[in-house]
Amino acid sequence: MIFHSLQFIVFLVLVLAIYWASPARWRNALLVPASLIFYGFVHPWFLLPFAATTIIDYFVARGIEAQPESRKSLVAVSVTSNLALLAVFKYYNFFVENVAALLGALHLPVSIPVLHVVLPAGISFYTFQSIGYVVDVSRGHIRACRSLRDYALFVSFFPQLVAGPIQRAGNLLAQIQSPRSVNATLVGEALVLIAWGFFKKLVIADNVAITANKVFAMQSPSFAMLWTGVFAFCIQIFADFSAYTDIARGTARLFGFELSPNFNHPYLADSPSDFWRRWHISLSTWIRDYIFIPLGGSRGGSIRTVINLVIVFLLTGIWHGASWNFAIWGLYYAVLTIAYRAAAAVVPEKLQTLPGLRCLKILLMFALTNVGWLIFREQNVHQLWRDLTVSAAKTPASDWRVACYLSTLTAIYAGPLILHTVWDVALRERSQRWGGWPRVAWTAATVVSLALFLGVLFLRSDTSQDFIYFQF
Amino acid sequence: MNSSPASPPTPARWAWWQVALLVVVVLGVPTLLVLGPTPRQPFDEKLFRLIKKEQPQCVLIGDSMLDTRIDRGVLNRISGESCFVLARPGSSSATWYLMLKNLIAAQPSPPRTVIILFRSRQLTLPAHRTQGEYRRSMEQYMRDSEPLVEKLAGPVRVPTGTLDRLVQAVYPMERRRVMAQEKVQAWALDFVASSREYAEIHNDAKALFSPRNLRSGVQEDEQKDGGSTSLDPDGHVFDAMVGGSFLPPLLQVAADKGIHLVFFQVKRRPYADGRSGEESPTAPEYTRALGAYLDQRGARLYDETHDRDVTLDFYGSGDHVRDEMIPRYTEIFWGKIAKLVHPEAAQ
Numbered sequence: 042m043i044f045h046s047l048q049f050i051v052f053l054v055l056v057l058a059i060y061w062a063s064p065a066r067w068r069n070a071l072l073v074p075a076s077l078i079f080y081g082f083v084h085p086w087f088l089l090p091f092a093a094t095t096i097i098d099y100f101v102a103r104g105i106e107a108q109p110e111s112r113k114s115l116v117a118v119s120v121t122s123n124l125a126l127l128a129v130f131k132y133y134n135f136f137v138e139n140v141a142a143l144l145g146a147l148h149l150p151v152s153i154p155v156l157h158v159v160l161p162a163g164i165s166f167y168t169f170q171s172i173g174y175v176v177d178v179s180r181g182h183i184r185a186c187r188s189l190r191d192y193a194l195f196v197s198f199f200p201q202l203v204a205g206p207i208q209r210a211g212n213l214l215a216q217i218q219s220p221r222s223v224n225a226t227l228v229g230e231a232l233v234l235i236a237w238g239f240f241k242k243l244v245i246a247d248n249v250a251i252t253a254n255k256v257f258a259m260q261s262p263s264f265a266m267l268w269t270g271v272f273a274f275c276i277q278i279f280a281d282f283s284a285y286t287d288i289a290r291g292t293a294r295l296f297g298f299e300l301s302p303n304f305n306h307p308y309l310a311d312s313p314s315d316f317w318r319r320w321h322i323s324l325s326t327w328i329r330d331y332i333f334i335p336l337g338g339s340r341g342g343s344i345r346t347v348i349n350l351v352i353v354f355l356l357t358g359i360w361h362g363a364s365w366n367f368a369i370w371g372l373y374y375a376v377l378t379i380a381y382r383a384a385a386a387v388v389p390e391k392l393q394t395l396p397g398l399r400c401l402k403i404l405l406m407f408a409l410t411n412v413g414w415l416i417f418r419e420q421n422v423h424q425l426w427r428d429l430t431v432s433a434a435k436t437p438a439s440d441w442r443v444a445c446y447l448s449t450l451t452a453i454y455a456g457p458l459i460l461h462t463v464w465d466v467a468l469r470e471r472s473q474r475w476g477g478w479p480r481v482a483w484t485a486a487t488v489v490s491l492a493l494f495l496g497v498l499f500l501r502s503d504t505s506q507d508f509i510y511f512q513f
Numbered sequence: 514m515n516s517s518p519a520s521p522p523t524p525a526r527w528a529w530w531q532v533a534l535l536v537v538v539v540l541g542v543p544t545l546l547v548l549g550p551t552p553r554q555p556f557d558e559k560l561f562r563l564i565k566k567e568q569p570q571c572v573l574i575g576d577s578m579l580d581t582r583i584d585r586g587v588l589n590r591i592s593g594e595s596c597f598v599l600a601r602p603g604s605s606s607a608t609w610y611l612m613l614k615n616l617i618a619a620q621p622s623p624p625r626t627v628i629i630l631f632r633s634r635q636l637t638l639p640a641h642r643t644q645g646e647y648r649r650s651m652e653q654y655m656r657d658s659e660p661l662v663e664k665l666a667g668p669v670r671v672p673t674g675t676l677d678r679l680v681q682a683v684y685p686m687e688r689r690r691v692m693a694q695e696k697v698q699a700w701a702l703d704f705v706a707s708s709r710e711y712a713e714i715h716n717d718a719k720a721l722f723s724p725r726n727l728r729s730g731v732q733e734d735e736q737k738d739g740g741s742t743s744l745d746p747d748g749h750v751f752d753a754m755v756g757g758s759f760l761p762p763l764l765q766v767a768a769d770k771g772i773h774l775v776f777f778q779v780k781r782r783p784y785a786d787g788r789s790g791e792e793s794p795t796a797p798e799y800t801r802a803l804g805a806y807l808d809q810r811g812a813r814l815y816d817e818t819h820d821r822d823v824t825l826d827f828y829g830s831g832d833h834v835r836d837e838m839i840p841r842y843t844e845i846f847w848g849k850i851a852k853l854v855h856p857e858a859a860q
Contacts, residue, residue, distance in 0.1 A: 225528030229535060248694075258727050266721065439717040442706065446714050450701035487535045499693040 042082040044288045045242055045505055052079065057295055065220055069194050072296070076199035080163070087161040090126050091197070097122050098171040099192045102178040102185035112179045119175040123168040130160050135363030163203035165360055167196050169327055174210040176331055183210050191217050200292040204285045204510040206303040206323035213298065221297030229486050231294035236493040238287030240457065246281035247502035248454045249273045252447045257418060263436040265444035267428055271415045272448055276455045278414065278509055279307065282321070285508045306462050308410065311402035313377040316410060324360070328353055346382075351375045361417070366425060370416040377409060457496075554652040554692075561616055568624075569597035571854065572617055574609045575630035576642075577602035578779045581833040582630065587843040592851065597624070603650060605642035606635055607666045610759040610766070611654035618770040626854050627767065628775045632832065633792070634799060636776070637754040639665040649691055661762060750795070751802035764810050774812040775853045776803075777846075780823045781832045789819050813853040820849070 042049050056075045060068055081088045101119045105112045128136075137153040144151050174195070177183045186192040195214045196202075256262050256270025286303040293300045303323050310316035317325040336349045351372065358371020385393065392398075412429075419425040436444075564572070571594050573579055580600035588596045599612055609629055617623055635641060643651065643666035655662070702711050720726075755761065767774040778800065782790050796818075804814040817823065827842055829835035834842050 225532045228532050229528075232532070232535065255722050259722070260726055260728050439713075440721065442710075442714055443718045443721055445705040446701055446718070449704045450698060453697055453701055487538050490535060491538055499690050500697065501690065 042079045043507065044285065044292075045239065048082070049079075053292065053295075060296060061223075068221070069188075069191055069217060072199075073190055073193050073197060076194065076197040076202060079199035080197065080202055084159060084161070090130065090161050090164060091167065094123055094126065094168055094171050095193050095196045096189075098175050098196075099186065099189050102175050102192075103187075105175070105179050106185045116175055116179045120172055123172050127164060127168055129156070130158065130164055132359075132363045166205045166207055167202060169324070169360075170207050171196055173207070173327055173331060174214070177210055183214070186210075186214060186218075188218075198293070198298070200289040200296075200298075201300055204282070204289075204508055205321075206286055206289070206301050207327050208300060208323070212301055216298050223295070223297045227294050227297075231291040233486050233490050233493075234287050234291030234294070236490045236497075237461075238284040238289075238291060240493040240496050241280040241284035241287065242508070243497050243501040243505060245454050245458060246277045246284060247505050248500070249277045249280070249451045250506055251502065251504070252451055253277050253418070261427065262431075263440040263444075264431050264433040265436040265440045267415075267431060268411070269444040269447045269451070271411050271418070273451045274418050275308075275411050275414045276451055276458070278417075279304075280455075280458060281509045285510060306466065308407055309403055309462065309466070310406050310410070311399055312381045312406060313374055313409070314381065316406060317374070324357070328357055328360075332356060347379055350378055354378070364420050365422050366416055366418075366420050369422075369425075370413060373413055373416055554649065556615065556656055557653040560653075561619070564597060564616060565620055567595065567597060568620075568622055570594045570624055571596045571626040571628065572599055572624045573597070573628045573630065574599045574612050574617075576600070576604045577833060578632055579630040581829070581836075582779065582839060582842050583846060584839045584843045587840045588847060591844060591847050592854075601650065603642060603647060605638070605647070606631070606759040606763075607639060607641075607643045607662055608647075608651050608654060610763050611651060611659065611662065613763055613772075614766045615654055615656055618766045618772065623770045623772055626773045626775060628777055628850065628854070629763075630777045630779055632779055632781060633796070634749050634751075634754075636760050636803065637749065637751060637758040639758045665757060665759060749799070751799045751806070755806060760806075764807075764812055768811065773854070774807075775850060776807060776812065776814045777850060778814065778816045778818060779832070780817040780820055782828050783823070783825055785825050788821075792818070815850055815853055817849065 042052060052075075056071075060071055060075075063071055077088060080091065098119050101115045104115050108115075134155045137155055141151055141153055174183075174186075174192075178185045186195070191214065194217050195208070195210060198208075198213065198217075201208060250273070252273035253270050256266055256273070259266065259270075262270065283304045290300045290302070301323060303321060305319040305322065307316055307320035310319050333349060333353045336352065337345055338349065339346045341349070354371040354375035355368060356371070357374070358367040358369070361367045361370070415428060416425060419428060571592070573583060573588075573596060577600070579598065580602050583598055583600075585596060585598045588598075599616070601608055601612075604612075613627060617627060629636075643662075651662070702714065706714055764774065766772075780789060781792075784790060800814075800816050800818070804816070807814045822845060823842070827834050827838045
């Protein structure tokens with residue numbers, strides 16, 4: 042089931058009504074089947090790998106507590122089983138195609154069967170969430186969950202199941218195991234958040250996607266058209282993914298849960314490390330805590346740090362998909378991060394704190410992020426090379442004009458994102474909770490929600506696309 | 514006395530009322546906004562005046578089959594006539610009827626001949642391309658009231674399901690949505706160009722994103738999307754369908770104004786050896802019935818379907834002719850149709 046469908050709206054209203062009408066002790070039990078219906082609505086077989094992850098990790102965590110001396114081997118069981126699921130459904134075809142191509146190039150043609158199955162939605166999200174739980178138990182950070190029902194809800198909670206944010210057990214599982222309540226202020230906030238999410242998806246992301254899709258469907262776009270398409274994709278992917286997160290967080294609040302945030306104005310980043318502190322925060326912190334730091338982080342000297350960064354970013358790239366461009370995208374960020382670290386070590390501190398420099402750094406990082414999005418979006422490596430080497434001088438005048446028009450159109454659609462960023466950054470302290478402004482809060486919330494809803498009705502795109510991160 | 518004044522709502526209860534109010538306002542205001550008449554595009558007076566100014570002797574009407582086949586300059590040169598090409602990609606018989614009635618027959622001096630290019634059984638599929646986006650593009654050819662179009666082409670919207678129908682009943686703002694989007698596009702255009710350059714930018718964009726510039730996989734997808742097997746339904750019998758189609762009113766409007774109507778059935782994408790592409794078994798029978806019907810009413814039909822001179826080399830994506838072949842195709846076209854446009858010369 043997808044958020045921007047009438048089925049979901051009906052489903053949500055029904056589940057909410059039953060949920061709050063039920064006694065508190067039944068609520069978790071209600072949310073588990075509701076989440077499974079949500080997840081298995083189109084492809085019921087998606088529930089099989091999902092059930093495997095849930096059951097194995099539940100018992101593994103219990104086993105770790107019962108036999109602490111076996112915790113390493115039990116963690117290995119969990120990691121292996123989850124990675125095996127990912128390997129089969131996500132990476133197997135990529136692997137065999139490349140092996141076959143390699144052997145073919147060596148004049149050893151082989152025919153290896155490929156899998157013709159749909160990638161289960163959200164598999165990369167829930168497997169990572171579940172691995173995180175097992176590792177946390179093995180580290181003694183949390184107790185193993187006694188109730189299979191509660192653990193199943195932790196893994197399956199439908200607002201965040203398909204595209205995150207990836208939750209830590211310390212946050213979501215703790216809330217599942219505690220009594221929950223909701224008040225009108227939280228509900229009001231949730232509704233505004235959901236309306237903003239729908240606006241970002243249906244108005245911003247889907248409209249700019251038209252330009253991005255058209256440009257990336259072209260055989261050989263000129264320099265101007267290519268970067269217009271990349272700019273459109275840059276807006277699209279942020280609006281799309283953050284929309285999912287906002288709807289997920291808003292929906293969770295309606296049930297009395299607070300999910301961790303996933304974005305913090307990523308296009309205001311002034312360095313690659315800063316970007317990853319602001320973009321897909323739940324994934325980057327997961328990788329930091331469960332891979333980078335166990336590898337030694339930055340503590341083992343420069344060479345070791347470089348190696349760790351390459352490993353971490355390569356894994357981050359490959360997490361997104363089984364395709365060479367994602368691996369290149371990850372390595373691109375590894376190179377950027379290493380280069381920025383090296384520059385920071387060389388450039389005198391006085392220069393680094395020059396007034397106005399941060400603005401320039403943000404602009405530079407935005408340009409570099411766009412190069413990253415080109416690598417991310419272009420799955421054909423030959424085409425990617427062609428795109429990265431296309432010359433601006435060869436752009437016909439007519440292309441510049443169309444590119445200007447489409448870029449302006451993209452910028453207009455991106456306007457609300459910019460306004461939101463300015464508002465949020467300028468008023469962050471005061472806007473932590475709009476409930477803090479008792480006199481205007483409800484009026485403001487109503488006006489904002491109405492404007493967003495009218496925006497969805499009047500400006501939504503003709504064609505709505507799936508959320509981009511569904512494919513991961 | 515037990516009667517005490519009602520206690521004021523507690524802050525928590527008041528907050529819940531505010532949530533309810535928020536929901537009511539957010540859902541209710543748009544409902545009020547759509548109570549007025551649905552806006553629509555005005556009639557294209559500019560186009561009307563342009564035709565009036567040019568006073569062409571011959572007007573060609575059609576969809577992308579015409580748009581990708583006929584070069585007006587070449588046609589004017591080889592025919593020795595002033596021809597006007599009224600091509601609207603994505604149009605169909607309902608639009609052609611509106612064009613003929615409101616743009617051509619309504620002229621103080623209507624042209625002598627109108628040629629309509631069509632594919633397969635388009636002429637007797639009145640609802641084809643009349644809903645959604647297509648409906649919007651028809652509006653610029655509509656006068657205030659078009660009861661015949663409403664009758665033959667059906668209601669403005671066709672709901673797709675119960676829930677959709679419910680939502681559309683509460684919020685019939687599809688039309689406003691499209692107009693709002695056009696406004697946003699106009700802002701972007703205003704920002705980068707003068708109004709004189711709008712058409713150029715649109716044409717440049719159209720050329721840039723034309724199928725020949727797309728990657729091969731995407732081209733195939735587009736061809737599938739444009740696949741018009743529905744234009745040739747096997748059970749669609751001419752005699753049974755013509756009464757409810759736009760063909761009789763087309764002929765009537767032309768007869769009233771003394772316009773000679775010629776229908777040209779284009780050849781759809783052929784096989785590599787030039788043989789005509791796939792068609793339903795009843796297609797020849799349909800074409801014969803159409804020809805006979807038109808003959809009886811003073812109009813003419815040219816059926817190009819089985820002409821071997823139009824080979825696969827002419828074709829770009831789908832049934833469209835490649836840009837570089839358009840001049841050549843125009844010459845071939847005129848060679849075929851000249852005697853129907855000037856029957857007196859042929860005799």
